[in-house]
Amino acid sequence: MTIKQIINNYNEYNKQEITLKGWVSTNRGNNKIRFIEINDGSTVKNLQVVLKMDSVDLAAVEQAKIGSAICVGGTLLTTEKAQQPIELQAIQFELLKGTDEDYPIQKKEITLDYLREIPHLRHRTNVFRSVMLIRSVLAQEIHKYFAANDFLYCNSPIITSNDGEGAGELFVVDDENKDQFFKQKATLGVTGQLHAESYALGFNKVYTFAPTFRAEMSHTSRHAAEFWMIEPECSFYDLKQIIKLADDLLKTVIKNTIEKLPHEFEFLQANVKSDLLDTLHKFINKKLTVLEYKDALEILKAHADKFEEKDFSFGIDLGSEHEKFLAGEYVQGPVAVINYPKAIKAFYMYQNDDNQTVAAFDLLVPGIGELIGGSQRETNYEKLLARMNELNMSIEPLQWYLDLRRFGDAMSSGFGIGFERLVMYVTGMSNIRDVIPYPRTPGNLKM
Amino acid sequence: MTIKQIINNYNEYNKQEITLKGWVSTNRGNNKIRFIEINDGSTVKNLQVVLKMDSVDLAAVEQAKIGSAICVGGTLLTTEKAQQPIELQAIQFELLKGTDEDYPIQKKEITLDYLREIPHLRHRTNVFRSVMLIRSVLAQEIHKYFAANDFLYCNSPIITSNDGEGAGELFVVDDENKDQFFKQKATLGVTGQLHAESYALGFNKVYTFAPTFRAEMSHTSRHAAEFWMIEPECSFYDLKQIIKLADDLLKTVIKNTIEKLPHEFEFLQANVKSDLLDTLHKFINKKLTVLEYKDALEILKAHADKFEEKDFSFGIDLGSEHEKFLAGEYVQGPVAVINYPKAIKAFYMYQNDDNQTVAAFDLLVPGIGELIGGSQRETNYEKLLARMNELNMSIEPLQWYLDLRRFGDAMSSGFGIGFERLVMYVTGMSNIRDVIPYPRTPGNLKM
Numbered sequence: 001m002t003i004k005q006i007i008n009n010y011n012e013y014n015k016q017e018i019t020l021k022g023w024v025s026t027n028r029g030n031n032k033i034r035f036i037e038i039n040d041g042s043t044v045k046n047l048q049v050v051l052k053m054d055s056v057d058l059a060a061v062e063q064a065k066i067g068s069a070i071c072v073g074g075t076l077l078t079t080e081k082a083q084q085p086i087e088l089q090a091i092q093f094e095l096l097k098g099t100d101e102d103y104p105i106q107k108k109e110i111t112l113d114y115l116r117e118i119p120h121l122r123h124r125t126n127v128f129r130s131v132m133l134i135r136s137v138l139a140q141e142i143h144k145y146f147a148a149n150d151f152l153y154c155n156s157p158i159i160t161s162n163d164g165e166g167a168g169e170l171f172v173v174d175d176e177n178k179d180q181f182f183k184q185k186a187t188l189g190v191t192g193q194l195h196a197e198s199y200a201l202g203f204n205k206v207y208t209f210a211p212t213f214r215a216e217m218s219h220t221s222r223h224a225a226e227f228w229m230i231e232p233e234c235s236f237y238d239l240k241q242i243i244k245l246a247d248d249l250l251k252t253v254i255k256n257t258i259e260k261l262p263h264e265f266e267f268l269q270a271n272v273k274s275d276l277l278d279t280l281h282k283f284i285n286k287k288l289t290v291l292e293y294k295d296a297l298e299i300l301k302a303h304a305d306k307f308e309e310k311d312f313s314f315g316i317d318l319g320s321e322h323e324k325f326l327a328g329e330y331v332q333g334p335v336a337v338i339n340y341p342k343a344i345k346a347f348y349m350y351q352n353d354d355n356q357t358v359a360a361f362d363l364l365v366p367g368i369g370e371l372i373g374g375s376q377r378e379t380n381y382e383k384l385l386a387r388m389n390e391l392n393m394s395i396e397p398l399q400w401y402l403d404l405r406r407f408g409d410a411m412s413s414g415f416g417i418g419f420e421r422l423v424m425y426v427t428g429m430s431n432i433r434d435v436i437p438y439p440r441t442p443g444n445l446k447m
Numbered sequence: 448m449t450i451k452q453i454i455n456n457y458n459e460y461n462k463q464e465i466t467l468k469g470w471v472s473t474n475r476g477n478n479k480i481r482f483i484e485i486n487d488g489s490t491v492k493n494l495q496v497v498l499k500m501d502s503v504d505l506a507a508v509e510q511a512k513i514g515s516a517i518c519v520g521g522t523l524l525t526t527e528k529a530q531q532p533i534e535l536q537a538i539q540f541e542l543l544k545g546t547d548e549d550y551p552i553q554k555k556e557i558t559l560d561y562l563r564e565i566p567h568l569r570h571r572t573n574v575f576r577s578v579m580l581i582r583s584v585l586a587q588e589i590h591k592y593f594a595a596n597d598f599l600y601c602n603s604p605i606i607t608s609n610d611g612e613g614a615g616e617l618f619v620v621d622d623e624n625k626d627q628f629f630k631q632k633a634t635l636g637v638t639g640q641l642h643a644e645s646y647a648l649g650f651n652k653v654y655t656f657a658p659t660f661r662a663e664m665s666h667t668s669r670h671a672a673e674f675w676m677i678e679p680e681c682s683f684y685d686l687k688q689i690i691k692l693a694d695d696l697l698k699t700v701i702k703n704t705i706e707k708l709p710h711e712f713e714f715l716q717a718n719v720k721s722d723l724l725d726t727l728h729k730f731i732n733k734k735l736t737v738l739e740y741k742d743a744l745e746i747l748k749a750h751a752d753k754f755e756e757k758d759f760s761f762g763i764d765l766g767s768e769h770e771k772f773l774a775g776e777y778v779q780g781p782v783a784v785i786n787y788p789k790a791i792k793a794f795y796m797y798q799n800d801d802n803q804t805v806a807a808f809d810l811l812v813p814g815i816g817e818l819i820g821g822s823q824r825e826t827n828y829e830k831l832l833a834r835m836n837e838l839n840m841s842i843e844p845l846q847w848y849l850d851l852r853r854f855g856d857a858m859s860s861g862f863g864i865g866f867e868r869l870v871m872y873v874t875g876m877s878n879i880r881d882v883i884p885y886p887r888t889p890g891n892l893k894m
Contacts, residue, residue, distance in 0.1 A: 002597055002651075021683045023649065023855050041650035041682075042597055069682075069857035096683075096857035097826065103854050120645040120847045121854065132650070136600040143590045150449055150489055153583040157885035158605075158658045159618075159673055161892045171606075171628070173618050173635065175662035181618070181672065182892040188620065195885060195894065198567040202470065203488035203579070204449075210658065211605045215622035225628065226606055235488075235516075236468045236543075379544065400567045400894050407550050407568065408470050410516035410543035438604040438642060445608045445629040447642065447847050 002042035007263070010078045010086050018088065019073040020047070021096065023124070024064050026107065034061050038070065044130045044267045048087040049074075055091040066106055067099040067124065112434055119438050119446055127271065130264035131435055135423045137260050139209070141253040142230055146207050151232065154199045154206040156192030161185065162397055169215040171225075188213035192231050193414060194348070194401050197377065200233040201409050207232040209419075217442050221431040222368075224420060226440040233414035239350070239359040239376045242413035243336050246363055246372050247288040250334075250417075254426055255284050273428025279366060280426065286333040291326070293340045293357065299330055314356075317344045323362070323369035336361045347387050348401075350376035361415070368425045374415020381405040449489035454710075457525045457533050465535070466520040467494070468543065470571070471511050473554065481508050485517065491577045491714045495534040496521075502538040513553060514546040514571065559881055566885045566893055574718065577711035578882055582870045584707050588700040589656065589677055598679065599650040603639030603657065608632065609844055616662040618672075635660035640678050640861060641795070641848050644824060647680040648856050654679040656866075664889050668878040669815075671867060673887040680861035686797070686806040686823045689860035690783050693810055693819050694735040697781075697864075701873055702731050720875030726813060727873065733780040738773070740787045740804065746777055761803075764791045770809070770816035783808045794834050795848075797823035808862070815872045821862020828852040 001020065006013050022040035029035050032053045037046035049072050051061050064070050073092035078085055104110070105124050115122035122128045146153065159173055161184055170187040174180065192208035199206045208231045216223060232249075234242060258265055258280060269276040291299075294314065300322050301312045309319050318326075318337070327335050339357040342349065349358035363372035378384045385402060388395060395402070423435040433439040438447055448467065453460050469487035476482050479500045484493035496519050498508050511517050520539035525532055551557070552571050562569035569575045593600065606620055608631055617634040621627065639655035646653045655678045663670060679696075681689060705712055705727060716723040738746075741761065747769050748759045756766050765773075765784070774782050786804040789796065796805035810819035825831045828849060835842060835849075842849070870882040880886040885894055 004597070021857075022651070039649075041599070041652075067855045069855045097855050099855050100853040120642070120851065123646060124649040129649070132599065132601075132646075135602075137594075139600050140590055140594040143587055144594075147584075147587040147591075150451070152488070152579065153586050154579075155582075155658075155675060155884055157673060157887060157894070159660070159887050159892065160885075160894070162894060169622060171620050171622060173620055175616060175618060181662050181664075181889055182887070183890045184892055186892055195567070199570060199579075199884065202486075202571040202576070204469075205488075211602075213606070215628050217628075226604060228602060404567065406547040408514045408516045408544050408546050410468075437602055437646065438607075440604060440606050440629070442628055443630045445606065445631055445633055447604070447607065447609060 003038070003040050003045060003047045004042035006047065006076065006086060007043060007045055010076075013076045013086075014078045016076050017074070018076055019071065019092070020088070021069065021071045022047075024066055024068045024070060026066065027062070027064055029058075031058055034058055036061070036064065036070070036072070038072065039129070041129070044126050044133065044264050048084045049090050050087050051090045051093060056093045060095060061093055063098060064095050065099050065103070067103045069096040070094060071096055112431065116433055116439070117446070123437070126267055128434075130261075130267045131423070131427045131429060132437065133264050134257060134261055134427050135435060137257045138253060138423060138426060139419070141256045142209065142249070144256075145249055145252055146232070150205060152199065152203040152206040154192075154196050154203070154208055156189065156195035156208050156210065156231075158189050158211065159186050160189045161187075162189075162194060162401075169217075171213050171215045190214055191416065192229065193233065193416065194398075196231055196233040196414065197401070197412060198404055200235045200412050200414070201404050201407070204236070205232070205234045219442065221433075222421070222424075224432050224436065224439055224441055227432070227436065228419035230417040230419055231414060233412055235412045236410065237376075237413040238411065239338065239361060239413060242374055242376065242415060243288070243290065243338070243361055243363075246336075246361075246374065246415050246417075247334070250363075250371075250422075251284050254280055257426065268428050276428040282332075283334055283365065288363075289331045289333065289335040291331075291335055291337050293337055296326060296337050299326070303330075315341045315343060318362075320369050323364045324367070327364040327369065328366035332366065334363060334365050336363050342387075345375070347391055347393060348375075348377050348384065350378045351383055351387065363415075365425055368421060371421050371425060372415050372417050374413065376411070376413040379405050379409045379411055450485070450487050450492060450494045451489035453494065453523065453533060454490060454492055457523075460523045460533075461525040463523050464521070465523055466518065466539070467535070468516065468518045469494075471513055471515045471517060473513065474509070474511055478505055481505055483508070483511065483517070483519070485519065486576070488576070491573050491580065491711050495531045496537050497534050498537050498540060503540040507542060508540055510545060511542050512546050512550070514550045516543040517541060518543055559878065563880055563886070564893070570884070573714055575881075577708075577714045578870070578874045578876060579884065580711050581704060581708055581874050582882060584704045585700060585870060585873060586656070586866070588703045589696070591703075592696055592699055593654045593679070597652060599646065599653040601639075601643055601646040601650070601653040601655055603636065603642035603655050603678075605636050605658065606633050607636045608634075609636075609641060609848075616664075618660050618662045637661055638678065638863065639676065640680065640863065641845075643678055643680040643861065644848070644859060645851055647682045647859050647861070648851055648854070651683070652679070652681045666889065668880075669868070669871075671879050671883065671886055671888055674879070674883065675866035677864040677866055678861060680859055682859045683857065684823075684860040685858065686785065686808060686860060689821055689823065689862060690735070690737065690785070690808050690810075693783075693808075693821065693862050693864075694781070697810075697818075697869075698731050701727055704873065715875050723875040729779075730781055730812065736778045736780065736782040738778075738782055738784050740784055743773060743784050746773070750777075762788045762790060765809075767816050770811045771814070774811040774816065775813035779813065781810060781812050783810050789834075792822070794838055794840060795822075795824050795831065797825045798830055798834065810862075812872055815868060818868050818872060819862050819864050821860065823858070823860040826852050826856045826858055
């Protein structure tokens with residue numbers, strides 16, 4: 001039994017005898033009565049345990065400092081109008097393991113900066129408890145969504161000889177003796193997309209959910225060297241259909257996660273972002289706006305005074321300030337910007353008839369900016385080859401990818417969601433380092 | 448609509464008009480009537496499409512060679528007693544994309560060895576279609592099992608400064624310019640366990656499901672340099688409880704996967720391993736046998752004539768031949784061998800009172816040998832530190848791990864499942880290279 005189950009069904013548990021193991025959140029009182037709040041990790045909520053002198057040895061109870069593991073047994077009592085509507089009247093108490101004096105998670109306020117120094121302990125605060133519970137349920141809901149919609153879960157390789165994005169800074173992998181384990185240059189994948197495309201050609205609808213890597217020397221709050229990506233790929237889907245999938249996926253998993261973790265969202269709303277649930281409900285309920293890149297430029301031009309970067313000629317890439325304006329102020333909700341200039345997008349994207357743009361989309365959300373990037377893929381062998389040559393890409397390592405176009409690849413589309421960006425959006429946390437258990441950034445490799 | 452849905456509910460679809468996209472498996476007939484088998488990746492089963500001269504242009508149909516993408520429309524007819532109980536009487540036909548002459552997946556027999564050279568195409572054979580569908584459902588069922596049992600999905604880091612097993616050959620990671628991105632030695636994780644332990648301490652029950660890496664120069668059919676691991680970790684669980692979890696997890700996910708993919712198991716049973724379903728059903732229905740390491744030695748000694756390695760003195764590690772005998776011949780089902788000598792097991796395992804053994808278990812299954820390895824963890828700081836010193840391990844990089852023992856770590860247990868080993872067991876495939884989309888082994892880094 002977990003505290004979450006007790007809280008969600010407290011009428012059932014009224015007057016029941018239970019035994020519970022967990023960790024002490026607070027321990028106060030005197031030598032006649034003590035109040036311990038215990039947490040078992042199932043929810044951000046604690047359960048209050050009341051211990052009285054006549055039933056247990058309160059001197060022993062006093063030793064159970066914050067963070068200690070205890071086992072308590074007794075009778076659950078629910079009194080709806082009380083400040084603590086559920087409490088455990090304990091008659092058994094056992095200190096399973098104490099904490100040393102230097103246990104850093106104490107009642108006093110701790111900064112997120114400080115907590116980043118102790119990633120092995122910080123999840124024992126209410127903020128990280130909430131964030132990591134939401135992260136976990138989000139991930140499980142994503143798998144559930146794809147399973148329910150007949151997607152094949154596909155594991156693209158992590159170590160690869162391809163550079164999927166045709167750019168980007170790569171981590172190089174080798175064995176310790178530089179023996180060249182693979183007898184060729186091996187890098188950590190920046191995307192699972194190209195391999196996933198090969199699986200969509202045959203399995204129709206597939207997705208990956210795996211770690212990806214960038215050796216970028218970025219010190220921003222939105223970049224990490226190691227992060228998880230979700231990359232669906234669907235044969236026979238065009239740009240419009242894949243945008244619809246992205247929108248439905250996000251709305252479904254966010255809605256289900258909120259329903260499963262009401263206390264954690266309430267906690268984050270009260271302590272991290274006061275309009276969190278309002279923002280998410282707006283997202284869930286609002287129809288996705290689709291905006292041509294060219295039209296987006298016109299809108300930005302009309303509000304040029306708001307931006308540092310004021311060049312809105314065709315061909316520029318949108319900056320973070322522009323993306324945040326479009327989603328946060330102009331649309332006030334999610335917006336998919338489509339049909340970007342081909343020069344600023346990846347080689348594999350479908351070349352539109354105008355010869356200028358590709359059938360790409362970025363899904364922008366308020367506060368975060370880009371959450372998803374995707375496109376229809378170019379399945380014309382000659383056009384794809386020509387584009388790769390234009391970009392001076394080396395063809396041989398990607399011949400297999402080109403060959404898919406010779407073997408029944410009629411049409412496909414896909415996108416990538418940076419999972420940590422999604423967790424940031426859904427939890428209201430503003431730094432990527434605070435939504436992944438052990439963040440990896442330049443110069444930072446704790447544990 | 449998918450072919451799987453049609454086959455599973457064929458009475459509902461009788462006489463319905465449908466349109467379907469997929470790829471040609473066979474195309475035969477003459478200039479009056481043609482029979483195309485089409486596959487859409489939802490199942491190993493094809494749907495037969497019948498095209499007649501009076502409804503479509505058969506000259507165009509003839510161009511749809513194996514592997515081509517087509518779109519067909521017409522009426523579904525089900526006749527239960529026919530050899531093809533379901534067929535599509537098509538009146539619409541469109542060739543969406545053809546295949547070049549050198550498309551390698553033809554009707555003729557192809558060896559698994561040859562198919563390993565074309566990992567981007569081999570899933571378009573019935574064997575790999577079946578294997579990868581089973582792999583996907585197994586993975587989704589594993590997530591489902593843990594979600595239903597209140598486990599937190601925890602992402603341990605991939606790039607790490609720790610060497611979790613205290614041994615093993617590591618891949619080293621650095622950026623291309625050898626700029627020392629992390630300013631310290633960084634390796635690819637061989638396990639997510641140590642980090643998962645930190646999360647179990649607080650979240651109670653957690654699991655990882657992520658890629659792990661070994662730079663071992665192994666050329667066996669059971670070793671890959673990159674593979675996926677599932678690692679649950681449960682606070683307050685002892686050895687007995689964690690073995691029970693392992694047994695229940697395996698039985699549940701295998702049972703559910705068989706139920707969801709009957710055609711794929713039938714195909715593999717008919718073409719890969721003739722006793723596949725029998726073996727799996729035995730596994731699901733048989734109570735797990737638990738055997739002390741010491742007793743296992745006695746059993747092996749009594750059958751010494753069967754083995755190449757005949758030394759069964761206390762302290763030896765069991766070889767693959769011994770493991771296969773214990774599960775395959777002696778128990779004829781799954782067996783958990785427990786309480787191994789501490790000298791042959793990892794530093795973090797719980798030290799039993801006999802001072803000789805640790806509370807470890809290996810779960811052995813017929814045909815595969817070791818499928819799972821796990822243990823109760825040593826949570827006594829002094830004992831753990833002493834063991835690390837005995838092994839001459841460097842303490843500083845693992846001080847954080849030791850510290851968990853000072854901060855409320857009362858008890859925990861966990862195990863690791865090599866996901867590809869599990870897929871091998873469940874599909875009957877005998878080479879790990881054939882159960883992961885893009886296998887990575889020494890000297891082999893295709894695509």
